[in-house]
Amino acid sequence: MLAERSARHGPGTLRRAGAKVGQYALVVWAAATLNFALPHLAPGDPVQYLYGGESLGLAPELVDEIRKGYGLDRPVLEQYGMFWAGLLRGDLGISVEYNRPVVDLLLEYLPWTVVLVGVSTVLALLLGVALGTWAAWHRGKRRDAAGVAAVLVLDSMPGFWIGMILIAVFAVTLGWFPSYGGAAIDGSGLAWLADAASRMVLPGLTLTIATFGGFFLLTRAAMVTVLDEPFVRLARAKGVPDRGIAVHHALRNALLPVSTNVTLVLGSLLSGAVVVESVFAYPGLGRLIFEAVTARDYPLLQGAFLLITLGVVAANVLADLIYPLLDPRVRRAPARPAPKAVTA
CATH class of the missing domain: 1.10.3720.10 (MetI-like)
Structure with a gap:
């Protein structure tokens, strides 16, 4: 009898659990997406903010190399895919201030x-x-x-x-x-x-x-x-x-x-x-x-x-x-x- 009751009400419980997991997954996705958009929404060039760019006397070739190192020379959608690939590997990037992971x-x-x-x-x-x-x-x-x-x-x-x-x-x-x-x-x-x-x-x-x-x-x-x-x-x-x-x-x-x-x-x-x-x-x-x-x-x-x-x-x-x-x-x-x- 207990087995019949569990079988009868199991799908409803699974649906509720699946809905909860979906809600929390949506929250994590939205937060991660906002994190990705953070440097892109800031005014100006991210390299300029991070390193000072040409204002500190960096050569244009070096600025381009820095931009390539962060993947900022690629299309936004490709950068977004690289961002998620890094998250799935547990790679959150390198700190600019500390130069450490x-x-x-x-x-x-x-x-x-x-x-x-x-x-x-x-x-x-x-x-x-x-x-x-x-x-x-x-x-x-x-x-x-x-x-x-x-x-x-x-x-x-x-x-x-x-x-x-x-x-x-x-x-x-x-x-x-x-x-x-x-x-x-x-x-x-x-x-x-x-x-x-x-x-x-x-x-x-x-x-x-x-x-x-x-x-x-x-x-x-x-x-x-x-x-x-x-x-x-x-x-x-x-x-x-x-x-x-x-x-x-x-x-x-x-x-x-x-x-x-x-x-x-x-x-x-x-x-x-x-x-x-x-x-x-x-x-x-x-x-x-x-x-x-x-x-x-x-x-x-x-x-x-x-x-x-x-x-x-x-x-x-x-x-x-x-x-x-x-x-x-x-x-x-x-x-x-x-x-x-x-x-x-």
């Missing part, structure tokens, strides 16, 4: 951003869920209103401004933490790890403050809704302690939208870390993008933008996969077979 640079800088964004997201999630639950439990009271107002004020502050305040207070005035860089000690070991952790405190705290407001407001809104549900009132009527109601009944259901938002925040923070990493000169992907913009390093920009797009798409795929596991209500019920026609 773009893939190697991304692999070198990406771990710093992954650690920074991961730690900041966990801290923002814990802080937002805890304070959001507390505010919802005291909804309608002055402490709730004061908490919401304070969070809205923090959430409205731009990340670079928060970072500058933290630098002024904790790095300049108090001298507790370094204000720039990733690690001043070469090599590895406990000393290197301690130095890297101390330099991650201020940028991590900046991202945490700039991010936790969303988790707070979402948790509070979900908790307020759940606390009015009949099963919560039934648990209170049975004499369940307030802590048990808040944690085991209300919070477990309120965390469903929050868990989905976590994956989306992970994707957006990859691009949002550009400003914060630039403020602290943190050697992550955001800092690499900033330097590529100032140097007009188009191959590096293309690779970084494509990596961010893949991160956002992966976060959305993870959200689509996790949410049905957390909330069985969103799973599609198997369709029942249509009733047979009754004939006279």
